[in-house]
Amino acid sequence: MTADGQILAPQTYNAEPIPEVARAEIDRLLMSGDLFRYTAAKDAPVSLLEQEFAALLGSTYALAVSSCSAALFLSLKALDLPRGAPVLIPAFTFAAVPSAVVHADCHPVLVEVGHDYRVDMGDFEAKLDDAAAVIISHMRGQTSDMDQIMALCDARGIPVIEDAAHSLGTTWHGRNIGTLGKIGCFSFQSYKLVNAGEGGILITDDPELAARAVIMSGAYESNWKKHPGMQNSFMLWQNKLPLYNMRMQNLSAAVIRPQLPEVALRVAKGRAGHDRVAAQLNSSPHLAVPPALPPEERAPDSIQFNLIDAWSDAQALAFQSEAKRRGVSVQVFGLSDGNARAFWNWEFLGPAPELPQTRAMLMRACDVRLPTRLSNAELDFIARNLIDAAAAVRG
DSSP states (O other), X not given: OOTTSOOOOOXXXXXXXXXXXXXXXXXXXXXHTOOSTTXXXXXXXXXXXXXXXXXXXXXXXXXXXXXXXXXXXXXXXXXXXXXXXXXXXXXXXXXXXXXXXHHTTOEEEEEOBOTTSSBOHHHHHHHHTTOSEEEEEOXXXXXXXXXXXXXXXXXXXXXXXXXXXXXXXXXXXXXXXXXXXXXXXXXXSTTSSSOOSSOEEEEESOHHHHHHHHHHHHOOTXXXXXSXXXXXXXXXXXXXXXXXXXXXXXXXXHHHGGGGGGHHHXXXXXXXXXXXXXXXXXXXXXXXXXXXXXXXXXXXXEEEEEEOSOOOHHHHHHHHHHHHHXXXXXXXXXXXXXXXXXXXXXXXXXXXOOOHHHHHHXXXXXXXXXXXXXXXXXXXXXXXXXXXHHHHHHO
């Protein structure tokens, strides 16, 4: 805010601050040099993080790793899928998700996504019978119809992995997202609800999957003994699985742990901020925020909305530029050069499949970060200038 009370354009790409209490633990670790998770006999910061995160989500086991991508990769490897196994993923996700499938020697099969950013259930069911596994990306925190997804997959015995990178704190019928499928994977990258720069974690109630993932994450020799509760499974798999060395280090855990008690407050603030901006955007004849599904209580740190009423590509690009001129960074997914969320840019998969529904959505779907630290005045600044930018282009 300026001296005369004017609201300045908020810095939406600044990450969540690290609590002051983390500094003492970071200093202690730096002085000790004990940054490797397996140095201590027990109660290393990474081990404590795993216990605390499992308790927070209501899961039996947790494994902290180097990224959410690593968690997805290890989840697929823990399922022991055959080489080339088809894995269904939404066509609207981040490039790291199909990359993890490829890394695991599996084959990504892309499923159409609708204008509400959720999996198209007709296309999902049509492609499901040939799948060996499913990854559901709750992309940007948008939850697809998990009742239908789980019913269809359970009936066929197909395991579901939840990519909950954007959904820490989101619930479905009161259950934490990430606990509905066989395995849930979360991110601690800087633009997520909990900020460690990089880092990820997977959760599961299946001791066999947990044990396999732990060993493959890099629990060499007898280091698996420092993971409680799975000793019988560990004995079965030691030296029989490859070591991919995707461990989290203690400094990352020291940054993450003090933020876990703040998750509930951040979720509440994020939801309130999102809904405040959404109500204003929905008053515009040019913009529309798809509503949440009835069982879903979201934990958003960003907002997505569609350009409605027959926008051309030129107008959509002009809106993006006009909003930027007014101090609001907005991204039209399909019109941003090289966007890693546009499936046709995943050239490592070969020729892009025909997915007209997803393509049409991405060409008019917009994304704006809404960090939970923003004030109501800053949220109103964002909403007002988005509305005015749309009116300037379409007026």
